[in-house]
Amino acid sequence: MQDILVLGAGMVGVSTALALQGRGHRVVLADRRAPGEETSYGNAGVIQAEAAEPYAMPRDLPTLLRYALGGSNDLVWSPAGIAAMAPALWRYFRASSPARHRAVSAVYSQLTAQACTAHAPLIEASGSGNLIAREGLAILHRDPKAFEVAASEARRLQEAYGVPFRAVAGAAWMREEPSLLKAPAGVIHYTGSWSCSDPGGLTKAYAALFESRGGTIAAADAATLRRTSSGWQVAGAEGPVSAQAVVLCLGPWTGQLLKRFGISVPMVLKRGYHAHYQAPQMPRRPFLDAANGIVVAGMRKGLRLSSGAALVAHGAKADPRQLRRAEASVGGLIELGPRIEEPQWSGTRPCLPGMLPMVGPVPRETGLWVNFGHGHQGFTLGPVTADILARALDGELKQDATGSLPHVLSPASQLS
Ligand SMILES: Cc1cc2nc3c(=O)[nH]c(=O)nc-3n(C[C@H](O)[C@H](O)[C@H](O)COP(=O)(O)OP(=O)(O)OC[C@H]3O[C@@H](n4cnc5c(N)ncnc54)[C@H](O)[C@@H]3O)c2cc1C
Structure with missing residues (x-):
């Protein structure tokens, strides 16, 4: 001892x-x-058994250009942030080559596959079962082509790592998720993930x-x-x-x-923001609005929108523009209700290259x-x-x- x-x-x-x-x-x-x-x-509260592969840095030119020109809501950046993290970003870029990412994923998938089993006894012993939903994570696609691509990607994850999923057409999903205001093109439902209403x-x-x-x-x-x-x-x-x-x-x-x-x-420090809303109806399970890089989750405090990554300098002023954009577009998918007044929260994903x-x-x-x-x-x-x-x-x-x-x-x- x-x-x-x-x-x-x-x-x-x-x-x-x-x-x-x-x-x-x-x-x-x-x-x-x-x-x-x-x-x-402040995170999105998902116990991500589906995350068999860690988040790689995109390396294709169209995506990098879209990020560079600010055309994406899942990632924003500031020149000071890029300059401060340049050596780490360069290593991250190199580690994200398909061969190296495959090798890392072979290891990472073994970690995420154990996540629910490792949390289960702690949830039980701490009496926290009321905070946990075992309903999976949904990825909503607004565009039929993007849904098709996502479905084949989900099949690949299932074959490679045994990640369970269902691909559900938008209209059928509306019957399962009555909080939605309109049908997406389709949904990938990763059924093995859990979620927490108060991380x-x-x-x-x-x-x-x-x-x-x-x-x-x-x-x-x-x-x-x-x-x-x-x-x-x-x-x-x-x-x-x-x-x-x-x-x-x-x-x-x-x-x-x-x-x-x-x-x-x-380290690559990826900042994220969240906001809460007094939504009249919570979703049954958290969902990622893929087109906006925003996770929508029912929390004890209210409906939580969690943003994607902001590559900004340590201590930079809050700039929750990803949340503002998301509010406008996610509001068409689910009724947000009034925003709950609170100081703007931000947190940082501690990423290693x-x-x-x-x-x-x-x-x-x-x-x-x-x-x-x-x-x-x-x-x-x-x-x-x-x-x-x-x-x-x-x-x-x-x-x-x-x-x-x-x-x-x-x-x-x-x-x-
Ligand atoms: C918007 C957003 C959404 C996310 N969604 C998810 C998700 O759905 N699922 C998921 O798995 N992960 C998610 N993450 C990532 C996840 O939140 C982090 O990986 C995780 O919280 C890191 O935990 P940690 O214990 O390492 O760090 P922290 O929770 O930050 O803990 C570090 C602790 O160190 C303490 N500390 C720091 N400096 C000092 C000091 N000098 N002296 C004493 N104490 C100190 C801090 O007070 C803090 O309590 C998300 C992250 C963000 C930002």
Whole structure:
């Protein structure tokens, strides 16, 4: 048994604390905020078993031109954002070649395939079943050609990775989804995915489970992390917190902290926004409006629209133009109702150019571990990579000759 400090209480950190605790370690979970209040709060809440392939950077000229000219709502960018992330974007571009993406997907699909099974016992033990729908995820296509292409893509995913789906014509879908105002051309219904009506609430429920099992939650700023003669220490609000090992689960902030230890990790930080509406009727299951890159999901707080990616500089002013455009077009598909007044939320998908999360020990820094870089699917994958991290920390998973653990990017092979 070790004393372990987990820094960052998003879905990844909370799951990591639970996995380590489950193996008999004494764990302190520390964050500068309460659990589940950053990226893990504001996402679209889908446990994406269908996401067998990580999101690659498009490489074809027409799509790149469309992005460059601002003709797409699923991605926007600013010159400062592109300049700040240029080295990471270049690596991302190279890693997105068909051959490399295929190789990464062979691994990634094994992670997402375990997602629902890994969440299930935590949902049960934390009494959160009321937040979860096992109704799948729908991808709505307005254009018949796009629907045809999507159907053949879904068939490919089914054949390659066993991802279950139904292709449903728009008129038939209207009978299944009475909240829609008009029929799309067609819908790909990925039936194996789950969804959560309060992602921050689920993260908090997992954190409460960790506490109820004897874990400690502390307020601390990770920036105070320092090495001691016996391990690691942060300055907590109620005094120093010491441990033999520390696991960094700081999502999009992990790269900043590693820099303090002279370690450089190029990250692609994809900002996203959400807004809530008092819709008179919620959809039965979340759906992606494919033409707009917007996910529409019924949440406890209201109908949530979640935007695609904005490649902007860290700390850039909020620019929720993707939400504004979506509001206009999604409003024709489903009655949004009045927008709920709240400060504009934004969060950042912590993406690594190699498209796999980075999990494992940091080379040459005894007792320093990382579990971050879950990109578009951190809410999905939290419990899955938590288990990998915990098994590796207990010496049950061996690194190969390149320093890699199974299914993830290991720091030894990635960090400079
Ligand atoms: C719009 C949008 C929609 C998304 N939809 C989905 C979806 O449907 N399904 C899915 O699987 N994923 C989705 N994602 C991605 C997912 O939300 C993230 O991958 C995931 O939340 C990352 O979790 P995390 O625990 O790594 O990071 P976070 O949840 O951000 O947690 C990091 C924690 O570190 C803490 N922290 C940071 N700095 C410090 C410090 N100095 N000291 C102490 N604590 C610190 C923060 O307070 C925070 O609690 C979406 C993301 C966005 C933006």
